[in-house]
Amino acid sequence: MTSVTIGPATLYLGDAYTIRPMLGWMDADIFDPPYLINASGGGHYRKRRPNFDRMVAEDLHKGFDISIINPLQCGAVVVFASNNQLAELLPLLAGSFHRHALCVWQKVNPQPIANKAYRTDCEFYVHAWHHGHHPAGDVSQKLRVRRFASPRGADRFEHPTCKPEALMASIMDNIAGETICDAFMGSGTTGVAAVRAGKRFFGIEHNPAHFETACLRIRDAWAEMEALAA
Numbered sequence: 369m370t371s372v373t374i375g376p377a378t379l380y381l382g383d384a385y386t387i388r389p390m391l392g393w394m395d396a397d398i399f400d401p402p403y404l405i406n407a408s409g410g411g412h413y414r415k416r417r418p419n420f421d422r423m424v425a426e427d428l429h430k431g432f433d434i435s436i437i438n439p440l441q442c443g444a445v446v447v448f449a450s451n452n453q454l455a456e457l458l459p460l461l462a463g464s465f466h467r468h469a470l471c472v473w474q475k476v477n478p479q480p481i482a483n484k485a486y487r488t489d490c491e492f493y494v495h496a497w498h499h500g501h502h503p504a505g506d507v508s509q510k511l512r513v514r515r516f517a518s519p520r521g522a523d524r525f526e527h528p529t530c531k532p533e534a535l536m537a538s539i540m541d542n543i544a545g546e547t548i549c550d551a552f553m554g555s556g557t558t559g560v561a562a563v564r565a566g567k568r569f570f571g572i573e574h575n576p577a578h579f580e581t582a583c584l585r586i587r588d589a590w591a592e593m594e595a596l597a598a
């Protein structure tokens with residue numbers, strides 16, 4: 369297992385299901401795992417969605433094993449999930465945490481594609497917490513609907529499902545405590561938000577190219593923080 373330390377961040381190149389249990393207690397786990405998505409079909413619009421094909425090529429459409437969420441190892445969790453895994457996820461979180469809230473990232477620039485279903489104009493995440501780890505922030509920050517654009521072009525950092533930095537920064541405002549783990553780190557967006565928020569960050573990613581991107585982005589974020597402090 370390769371690990372890299374950058375200021376307050378420790379990044380692991382390897383398997384989330386093996387490494388996360390070894391890291392022990394975190395104030396919060398933030399999971400942005402592969403979504404469970406029906407990747408068949410798409411009709412003639414499919415040709416206009418090369419990013420979707422890339423997502424399938426990287427196996428990012430097969431969902432995740434929710435047993436990686438361990439309520440005994442964290443104070444709170446934020447879990448992104450597709451429509452198709454919410455029915456499995458919500459009873460687990462409702463039964464093992466004190467409270468939970470279903471929240472929405474509304475995309476201001478959704479793809480103009482619906483086929484026989486709906487446009488992918490929003491994504492869901494659930495914030496669940498134990499006593500003492502309730503959502504942080506003031507009333508203006510405690511919103512369950514966040515409106516941000518989906519990254520395009522260079523803001524995607526060559527990752528097919530990169531989250532917007534502004535979204536992860538606003539979620540970070542609601543995270544209580546100091547230690548954050550993202551076991552499906554991707555290009556490192558959660559890590560960038562965590563370092564900018566002054567948290568200790570632990571990230572895991574098994575794709576070497578995305579791991580390298582995460583290292584570069586988090587190194588830049590830490591350099592920004594050091595320059596501000598100087």
Ligand SMILES: C[S@@+](CC[C@H](N)C(=O)[O-])C[C@H]1O[C@@H](n2cnc3c(N)ncnc32)[C@H](O)[C@@H]1O
Nearest residue numbers: 383384400401530531552554555557573574575
């Ligand atoms: C939805 S993406 C995360 C995107 C990230 N939030 C970002 O902004 O770039 C999920 C990531 O989990 C990684 N992944 C999938 N299965 C994994 C596993 N078993 N162990 C570690 N990483 C895994 C994928 O390579 C992918 O980069």
